[in-house]
Amino acid sequence: MNLKTRRNVLTALLIASVVAQSTPVFAKKVNNNPTGDEHTTIGIMESATTVGQASFEVPLYVTTAAIANQTNLMCPEGYDIKNTSIDPDAHDIGVLTVSVESVGTWSTTQGTPGTDKEVKLTIGDLVLPAVTPTSKTATVDIRTQGQNTVFYGKTKGKTDKVTAIKKGETLAQAANGIAPGTDGYKGLDITGEVQAASRGNTKAAAQFKVTYVVSALDDNGDPIGNTYVGDNKAAAGLN
Numbered sequence: 001m002n003l004k005t006r007r008n009v010l011t012a013l014l015i016a017s018v019v020a021q022s023t024p025v026f027a028k029k030v031n032n033n034p035t036g037d038e039h040t041t042i043g044i045m046e047s048a049t050t051v052g053q054a055s056f057e058v059p060l061y062v063t064t065a066a067i068a069n070q071t072n073l074m075c076p077e078g079y080d081i082k083n084t085s086i087d088p089d090a091h092d093i094g095v096l097t098v099s100v101e102s103v104g105t106w107s108t109t110q111g112t113p114g115t116d117k118e119v120k121l122t123i124g125d126l127v128l129p130a131v132t133p134t135s136k137t138a139t140v141d142i143r144t145q146g147q148n149t150v151f152y153g154k155t156k157g158k159t160d161k162v163t164a165i166k167k168g169e170t171l172a173q174a175a176n177g178i179a180p181g182t183d184g185y186k187g188l189d190i191t192g193e194v195q196a197a198s199r200g201n202t203k204a205a206a207q208f209k210v211t212y213v214v215s216a217l218d219d220n221g222d223p224i225g226n227t228y229v230g231d232n233k234a235a236a237g238l239n
Contacts, residue, residue, distance in 0.1 A: 055083070055086070057082050057084055058082075059078075059079055063076070066119070066192075066199060068198055069199075070196060071196050073121075073191070073194050075191055077187055078186070079123070079190050080171060080172050080180065081095065081165065081170060081171040082169070082180075083168065083169055084168075085167050085216075086167070087167075091217055091218075091224065092164040092166055092167070092216070092217045092221075093165050093214050093215065093217060094142075094151075094163060094164055094214070094221070094223070095162060095171070095213070096141070096143070096214065097140060097141050097142060097213040098123070098126060098142065099140070099210070099211040099213075100121075100138055100139075100208055101137045101209040101210075101211070102131040102137075102208060103206050104133070104205055104206055104208070105207070106208070107130070107131065108131050108208065109130050110127050110128075110130055113193060113194050116197035120193040120194075121208070122189070122190070122191045122192070123188055124149055124171065124172075124189060125149040126146050126149040126151060128140075128210070131208070142162050150163060150171060150172065150176075154174055154175040154176075158221040161221035162221070162223075164217055170187070172185070172186070173185075
């Protein structure tokens with residue numbers, strides 16, 4: 001299964017990663033515990049059509065900047081998710097969930113930041129859920145919690161489905177019709193709100209990891225089976 005990532009884009013405060021049917025398999029360390037979970041469980045889904053390969057690319061590293069005495073986080077343009085599936089069995093793809101994990105000293109909030117280490121982060125109109133260095137992870141199900149974002153409802157005739165990204169196109173393009181390399185293209189908006197505070201010069205450090213679960217879509221715009229590959233039994237549909 002193919003996973004393509006654009007590695008020469010931007011650099012480190014918001015880490016974007018991907019989980020989908022096109023991801024590499026995660027390894028689990030074992031300790032010879034005869035009653036432990038040191039094994040590989042393979043599930044079988046059934047599909048009326050060819051599932052195909054879900055291949056896409058997303059920037060791995062994004063650097064933003066908190067400026068002294070300003071509330072707007074300085075964010076780059078051009079962040080996007082592209083469907084790089086190829087024929088003969090290429091499908092539209094869609095983002096099913098977006099997860100955020102704290103990997104540093106900052107926290108996300110969905111309200112007004114209350115400290116100089118809190119940020120209200122938005123990607124494609126989706127306000128990322130609250131996480132902290134002690135409450136590390138949170139997930140948004142796009143179909144139930146992300147309906148007012150670019151990830152949902154932007155496909156003509158399928159406004160009650162996740163936004164379908166056609167082969168060779170990007171999510172921002174699917175949402176607004178503006179293709180990369182043309183006038184007006186900015187990708188998915190990344191915005192941030194921070195507390196206006198006194199700040200010194202501190203080099204970029206990883207603070208949050210964002211994970212996308214992506215699925216191939218059928219002709220009705222619905223996910224084709226469960227395409228998760230990783231180390232989470234519930235997400236894989238095997239519990």
